[in-house]
Amino acid sequence: LGSLVFVGLGLNSEKSISLLGLEEARSADAVFAESYTSLMPELSIAKLEKLVGKHVNVVRRRDLEEDSGRKILAAASKGRAVFMVPGDPLVATTHVDLRIRAERQGIATQIVHGASVVSAVIGLSGLQNYKFGRSVTIPFSDSESAISTPYNVIAENKKLDLHTLCFLDIREEEKLYMTVREALNLLLSVEGEKRQQVVTRETWAVGVARAGSENPRVKADLVSRLQSFDFGGAPHSLVFPGKLHFMETEALVTLGKAPEGIKELAK
């Protein structure tokens, strides 16, 4: 039987792939890629094909959901197939199911890891990894209960003095990528209902845009000011800091251009 290698495309452009990932793709019998689980704004499939030296089959969400990755599994059952995925390929839960099905069919699977927005946002902000509580996605939704989930996670983490990393939803088919401003407005609307002082206009937050690109933007400020801050193009992420260590405060002031007032979070 064959094998299936999940290769992480990393962040932003095709240049974020690792040497090992590129090697695997070059020597594969069939190469697939998807770009719907995360936005890689400067990714060019044409340039990726040139790097790999062969055709890359672009898989859409519909394809994978409807035929359960049958094409990929078929290629992987008779040869060496590579499936390229943004970020670190199995962090998005979307593809875990495909990996399990491959293994159960006797197809050996392997992962070539790539840079993930999870560690990139932490690194860019200068905040400390071990001080983050659970992370959460803020979904495109009109339903208050859907936005209540991230609101409650931020509240829970704050109680424990922990930071919250918020991924912002994308709807690749409609080219919709949630901005920091939209995410804040959604959370403020829940605050308006619940009034638990979790995300108010006076709450500190950190917006991060285009992690992995040559012009990422990191800005720490009060929610009221972040609402009108120009972060530029997608993708955006958002962090709600809990209690800050001295070095984290320094990082947010120097790297996140935070006003000095943020030092109140270190008390």
Place this chain on the structure above:
Amino acid sequence: LGSLVFVGLGLNSEKSISLLGLEEARSADAVFAESYTSLMPELSIAKLEKLVGKHVNVVRRRDLEEDSGRKILAAASKGRAVFMVPGDPLVATTHVDLRIRAERQGIATQIVHGASVVSAVIGLSGLQNYKFGRSVTIPFSDSESAISTPYNVIAENKKLDLHTLCFLDIREEEKLYMTVREALNLLLSVEGEKRQQVVTRETWAVGVARAGSENPRVKADLVSRLQSFDFGGAPHSLVFPGKLHFMETEALVTLGKAPEGIKELAK
């Protein structure tokens, strides 16, 4: 003034670097690297130098701590310096201070992200990213209070039904890399004192060895059985799962060779 680019080396070997990271190193005026914050078992500095096409200055912990990175900052103040770091370069808090000092001296800094053990372990285990609580390091230490910290974090996360990712300590200078077995023994010794039923011989855990290599090992089982399981060479990591989603249980059974009994965590 010059610039300082932090380039992630990723996991396991020099082949985990991204195309962009390699490009940056090739065009830099000076290249530095450290390999003491994480173990990359198959990293060869000679092969890395061949890839980069120039001398790579290997920096030891002592160098960076004693002279506060003066050599790197000197090179970065008069040209383009690259500093290569295992994993995603600013996730380990060690180098955030260097980045802040560079920025304050007017040196522009940039990050080329790399694959991190944080996302790799999550992906390898098949567990879901948003169900992890805060992560923690289990330190080499004889002091019960030092081991109490990770013990308490595991307990806290469990109460919230969340998973805990445990990084295992390394002492690069002494070539000491904590194994899953050693980590479990340390936690069991705290359990013996505290008796809070957080890590007993009947607790479920997941060991992950050599993330990013061609032969990673993932094994989910009871602590008593993991204590005698052969994970092979370092580096090792450890996860204590909280409540499991159906798909996570499937992943631990198929990818982590867990016995069926692990399904009790899904209830």
